Amino acid sequence: MPASAALFAEQLRALMRKRGVSYRTLAAQTFYSKSYLHDLASGRKPPTPKTAERLDAALAAGGELTVLAAEPGVRESWAIGGAARWSRRDAERLADLLTAQAPDPDNAAALAHQWLIAEPPQRYELSAGRRVGVSTVTRIESRIRQLRRLDDHVGGAETHALVAAELVATAELLREGSYSEAVNRRLLHVVADLCQLAGFVAEDSGRIAEARQHYLSGMRAAHAGEDTASAANCLSSLSYLEAGVGDRREAVTLARSAYVGGRHAAEATGQALLLERVAWAHARLGEASLAERVLGQVQEIYPRCDLDQAPSWAYWLTRDEVEVMAGRVWTELRRPLRAVPILESAIARYGDDSPRETSLYLSWLAEALLQAGEFERVAVTAERSLSLARRAQSPRAVERVAELRRMVAAAAGDAGAVAEFLELSADLSAVGGGHPGGQ
Structure with missing residues (x-):
């Protein structure tokens, strides 16, 4: 059974x-025969894009089936064996293929859906009773990098389940598991890294208490x-959360403690990120x-x-991100x-391919323009931020626009320049939180 048909069949049955x-x-x-639907749901026949669209509409699937059928490049690269049955080896190969293709705006949704279906390779190691080796940890590290990049294109509402699993x-x-002391240390490192990522996507999806717990757990795992440096990043991430929704004085204490404790262990990119917070x-x-x-x-x-040498949790700190943070600081002040x-220059280099980040950063530009009384420019900027927030599947982006x-x-007030934005965003008026954006 081709991997693409198996994945579509799994999702259709679900x-x-x-x-x-x-x-x-x-x-x-759908006006399809029952026998044809049985063949699709069992994976005996592959779906066509038109079939997937019709089934999507009938099942109110929001495009989930269409995505699985409409990515021919992904389907071809994920073809697995010629086995008559879906085997553990097929599943293991699929788990590897999930990290073989770099996420981009066109394939991120498909990768996310298929990640949910594929069994994590960690489970294979336990079920087989094998001793955990370096290769397994390396494989997990690769999966974490892929999850971080998936999150660049798909908001926390989608990635939360992936990272939690x-x-x-x-x-x-x-x-x-059974492993050596060296492997134990690396496993603790990847758990800490995953906890920090889990905290971020929980925060992005509006699960604030869960995010706090993940950051604290990650700090403990990193210390162990x-x-x-990773422990400092988890503490710094917690400070960023508290600055948005908690005690701001405590946020300063946490952020400064993270920098003081981690500056000598972190390389330059890590130090810069700790200082940003x-x-x-x-x-x-x-x-x-x-x-x-x-x-x-x-x-x-x-x-x-050097972003090529940066830790996995700081790979995204480009010069533009540094400029955006500076602009946000001046807006807050x-x-x-x-x-x-600063914000206009940096945001001009962001596209709509990263809807969450672009929406959040546009919201800060709109706020700065509002402070300057530039209502017409506020309206244009805010409307674009609103449009991207709706696409981003990120409760945090929606709350920021609210x-x-x-x-x-x-x-x-009801100034004519902003009237259309206020009307377009009227359904957000009950949204609470006001959690500020950014990583």
């Missing part, structure tokens, strides 16, 4: 069970594995001189950064004349 739809009912809705499987391997925590507390001083430190360090040029809507309504 949707039919979830909707409580029989083959007879589905046949009546990966963390559970890896924790089981750590708890129940003697990975000081210190600057943000000070800005949220209104401490302008301290925030500016720390931004200066970031500018001094960043020329030494109500310095629009400093914020607007927060921006409240600011616009308070500052501009």
Whole structure:
């Protein structure tokens, strides 16, 4: 059975069970025969894009089946064996293929759906009773890198289940597996890395209490594995969360503790990221001189950064990301004349292929423009941010636009320039949280 047909069949059966739809009912809705639907659901026949679209509509699947049938390049690269039955070896090869193709805007949704179906290779090791070796840990590290890049294109509402399952499987391997001391240390490192990622996607999907727990668990795992830089990153991530939704004074303490504790263990990119969160925590507390001083430190360090050598948790800290954070800090400190040029320049290099980040950063530009009284430019920027937030499957992006809507309504009233944005975003008026964006 081709891997593509097997994945489509699995998803089709799951949707039919979830909707409580029989083959007879589905046949009546789609005008396909019951025997043909049986063949699709068993994987005996591959779907066509047109078939997938019709089944998507009948099952209200939101494009899940269409995605699995409409990626010929992915299907060809994932072809597995000629086996008559789906075997463990096929599943293992599929798990490997999930990390073989770099996520991009066109394939990220398909990769995410298929990741949910494939069994984590960690489970194979346990079920086979094998001693966990270096190759297994290397494989898990590759999967974490892939998950991080998937999250660049698919919001936390989609990636939360993927990362949570990966963390559970890896924790089981750590708890129940047999391994050497060196492998134990590397397993602790990957658990810490997964905890930090799990915290981020939980935060992005609105699960704040869960995010806190993941960050704390990651810090403990990193300390146990003697990975000081990763422990500092988990603590720094917690400070960023608290700066948004918790005690801002505590956020400063956490951010500074993370930097002091991790600066000697982290390379330049890691140091810059830890400092970025210190600057943000000070800005949220209104401490302008301290925030500016720390931004200066970031500018001094960043020329030494090498993203190819950066840890997996800091690969995304490009020069544009550094500039965006500086613009956000100045917006938070109500310095629009400093914020607007920085944000406009950096955001111009972001495309709609990263809807969550672009939406969040546009929201900060819109806020800075609002502070400057540029209502017409606010409207254009805010409407684009709103459109991208709806695409991003990120509750955090939606909450940020809802927060921006409240600011616009308070500052501009019913001014004609912003009236259309207020109308388009009216359904967000009940959204709470106001959690600020960014990583």
